[in-house]
Amino acid sequence: MLFGSFASQRTTKAATESADRPNVIIIFTDDQGYGDLGCFGSTTIATPNIDRMAAEGHTYTSFYTACSVCSPSRAALLTGSYPKRIGMHQHVLFPKSDYGLNATEHTIADHLKSLGYATACVGKWHLGHHPETLPRANGFDSYYGIPYSNDMNHPANQNKPRMASDELWADQESCVTLWQTPLIENETIIELPVDQRTITRRYTDRAIEFVTSNQDQPFFLYLPHSMPHIPLYVPADAYDPDPQNAYKCVIEHIDAEVGRLMDTVRELGLSENTVVIYTSDNGPWLRFKNHGGTAGVLRDGKGTTFEGGQRVPCVMWGPGRIPAGTTTDAFTSTMDLLPTIAALTNTSLPKGTTIDGFDISSTFTSDESPRNELVFYSSRGTLEGIRVGDWKLLAKPKTKNKDGKTTTTVEHLLFNLAEDISEENNRYATEPEIAERLKARMIAADKEITANTRPVWRRTDTAVSK
Known part of the structure; x- marks a missing residue:
C-alpha cells in the first residue's frame, strides 16, 4: 500500500505517547455553498451521510473562511493566520505562479507530525506547485492530488475551454480531451490530464487506504476535494445527463464518498478517538448557475465579502468529545482549527509566532466563542x-x-x-x-x-x- 511504510517511520515511544490523542480528519470541499447540505436546509440535494455526521455531531452556523477564494482560504486553514499575515492574500495561484506557502509556517500537519502523527494530504492543494511549497514541504508525509484548481492547465494555463457549460457536462470525456490538469503523487506528475470523472472516488480510495494503514497510531488526514469547483465531473454510476442536475450530482457523489470514509472509521473501531471536520473553502460560484451552488439565506457568494462568500457550512464529529445532535451559532473560523487541534492533543503551539486563530473547543458545549471579530x-x-x-x-x-x-x-x-x-x-x-x-x-x-x-x-x- 502507498502509505504502508508510515508506521515503520514512527518510534514505538512516540506511538505510545500519542495513544490518547485523537485522529483528525479535515474534509474540505471547493466552492460549496451554505445552502448545499440537507443539514443546512437544502431540499433539493440529498446528503444523508453528512447529515448523519451532523446528527451525531455538532453543526456550526456562523463559521467563516478567511477569504472568499481558494488559495488564501486554504493557507488560513492550515496556518491559523489571516492570508495577509503570511503573504498569501493576493488572489489565487496559477500554473505560472512563482510563489507559494512558505515552509517556515507552522501548519496543522507540522504540529501533528511533531507529535508522532502520520500525516497525509489527499486532494487539491493550491498553495504552490513547486516542490518547496507542496504538501511534503509543509508537514505532510505524502501527497496525492491536483496542485491547483481543476480548471487550470499544465504548464502555463493556456488553451482552456469554457470553464463550465451544459456542453461540458454532456461530454464527460472532455476532462481528458480538453483539460491538461495534472495529478501529482508527492512531487511527481503521474497522470496528465487527470481523469476528473473518477478523482473524487480515487481521493476517497487513498484516504481509506491511509486510515486503514495507520489505524494503530495517531493520524491526520487532510482531504481537500477538487469538487464542486467547475468544471463538474462524476463517475458514470453517479451521472445524470440533465445539466440542470449537474451540481446536485457532484454534491451527492461527494456525500456518498464521505459515507465510505466514515464507514471505514466506524468499522475499524476508531470512532471514539477520531475527530472529523467537514467544511468548504468559500461560498458558491453563483455566476455558473446550475453548475454552481447556493448560499441559502445568505447574500451573494464566492469572490465577495458578503456572508455568502465566506460563511460556510461546517460539521464537527467526534463521539465522546463533541456532543451529538447539537447546533451552535458561535462565531468561529477555519483559522481556529489549528489552535483547537493543538488543544485537543493537549499541546502548545510554538512561541514567538503570531496567529489569528483561537481554541474553540469550548464551543462544543457552548454558544460562547473566544472569537469576537473577523477582518x-x-x-x-x-x-x-x-x-x-x-x-x-x-x-x-x-x-x-x-x-x-x-x-x-x-x-x-x-x-x-x-x-x-x-x-x-x-x-x-x-x-x-x-x-x-x-x-x-x-x-x-x-x-x-x-x-x-x-x-x-x-x-x-x-x-x-x-
Missing part, C-alpha cells in the same frame, strides 16, 4: 470590512468610468447579523457610532497584520527545509 479582505487582498460581535461593517470600493475618467468611491454597509443574516438592511446611516467604532477597529487590525506580515516562498528564494 474581511477582498479576493485580491484589499481591506474591505470587519465583523465585531453581531455587527458587520463593509467598505466596498465602487469604480465608475465616465467620459474617459475613472473615479472610485466607497460604499459603506452596516448590518446586524443577529437580526439580518441576509444583509438586506443597511444600518450605516442610522448607527453612526457603531459604524465609526468598527471602522477604527478594522483599520487598526489591518495595520497590525500589515506590519507583521511574514514572507511567502518565492522561486528566487533559498529553499528552507524543515
Whole structure:
C-alpha cells in the first residue's frame, strides 16, 4: 500500500505517547455553498451521510473562511493566520505562479507530525506547485492530488475551454480531451490530464487506504476535494445527463464518498478517538448557475465579502468529545482549527509566532466563542470590512468610468447579523457610532497584520527545509 511504510517511520515511544490523542480528519470541499447540505436546509440535494455526521455531531452556523477564494482560504486553514499575515492574500495561484506557502509556517500537519502523527494530504492543494511549497514541504508525509484548481492547465494555463457549460457536462470525456490538469503523487506528475470523472472516488480510495494503514497510531488526514469547483465531473454510476442536475450530482457523489470514509472509521473501531471536520473553502460560484451552488439565506457568494462568500457550512464529529445532535451559532473560523487541534492533543503551539486563530473547543458545549471579530479582505487582498460581535461593517470600493475618467468611491454597509443574516438592511446611516467604532477597529487590525506580515516562498528564494 502507498502509505504502508508510515508506521515503520514512527518510534514505538512516540506511538505510545500519542495513544490518547485523537485522529483528525479535515474534509474540505471547493466552492460549496451554505445552502448545499440537507443539514443546512437544502431540499433539493440529498446528503444523508453528512447529515448523519451532523446528527451525531455538532453543526456550526456562523463559521467563516478567511477569504472568499481558494488559495488564501486554504493557507488560513492550515496556518491559523489571516492570508495577509503570511503573504498569501493576493488572489489565487496559477500554473505560472512563482510563489507559494512558505515552509517556515507552522501548519496543522507540522504540529501533528511533531507529535508522532502520520500525516497525509489527499486532494487539491493550491498553495504552490513547486516542490518547496507542496504538501511534503509543509508537514505532510505524502501527497496525492491536483496542485491547483481543476480548471487550470499544465504548464502555463493556456488553451482552456469554457470553464463550465451544459456542453461540458454532456461530454464527460472532455476532462481528458480538453483539460491538461495534472495529478501529482508527492512531487511527481503521474497522470496528465487527470481523469476528473473518477478523482473524487480515487481521493476517497487513498484516504481509506491511509486510515486503514495507520489505524494503530495517531493520524491526520487532510482531504481537500477538487469538487464542486467547475468544471463538474462524476463517475458514470453517479451521472445524470440533465445539466440542470449537474451540481446536485457532484454534491451527492461527494456525500456518498464521505459515507465510505466514515464507514471505514466506524468499522475499524476508531470512532471514539477520531475527530472529523467537514467544511468548504468559500461560498458558491453563483455566476455558473446550475453548475454552481447556493448560499441559502445568505447574500451573494464566492469572490465577495458578503456572508455568502465566506460563511460556510461546517460539521464537527467526534463521539465522546463533541456532543451529538447539537447546533451552535458561535462565531468561529477555519483559522481556529489549528489552535483547537493543538488543544485537543493537549499541546502548545510554538512561541514567538503570531496567529489569528483561537481554541474553540469550548464551543462544543457552548454558544460562547473566544472569537469576537473577523477582518474581511477582498479576493485580491484589499481591506474591505470587519465583523465585531453581531455587527458587520463593509467598505466596498465602487469604480465608475465616465467620459474617459475613472473615479472610485466607497460604499459603506452596516448590518446586524443577529437580526439580518441576509444583509438586506443597511444600518450605516442610522448607527453612526457603531459604524465609526468598527471602522477604527478594522483599520487598526489591518495595520497590525500589515506590519507583521511574514514572507511567502518565492522561486528566487533559498529553499528552507524543515
